[in-house]
Amino acid sequence: ILYPQTVATTSISGGASLPNSNGCWDWIGWYGTDFSVKSGKQLAAMKKxxxxxxxxxxxxxxxxxxxxxxxxxxxxxxxxxxxxxxxGYNVYRNGGKVNGATISGTTFTDSNLNSGSTYTFT
Structure with missing residues (x-):
């Protein structure tokens, strides 16, 4: 997963270094104790x-x-x-999309039905 680097620095604790000091995307986004919580810097940066x-x-x-x-x-x-x-529009029969391409007008004919069956269209 790529995370945004939230601090423009090349050093982190433990002597490791970040390969990107410009605050762009990196693979080290998981670093820190709160990276995956709502209040963490990484998720806050992604939400922003x-x-x-x-x-x-x-x-x-x-x-x-x-x-x-x-x-x-x-x-x-x-x-x-x-x-x-x-x-454009899409038509759904019993929850599944039935038109191929997007419909540009306001009409559609579904001709793959079984006589005597019940269908729901949205």
């Missing part, structure tokens, strides 16, 4: 980087008004209301 990368991210709304528009013995056609900030 993750917060910076993901800061300001607002998840988009989920599509609303999912409707069945047509049914045959082995298929169902679905439609939903467009989400303005969405770049």
């Amino acid at each position: 980087m993750i917060d910076r990368i993901t800061g300001g991210f607002n998840p988009i709304d989920i599509p609303k008004e999912l409707q069945v528009t047509a049914v045959t013995d082995n298929s169902v056609s679905l439609s939903w209301k467009q989400v303005s900030s969405a770049h």
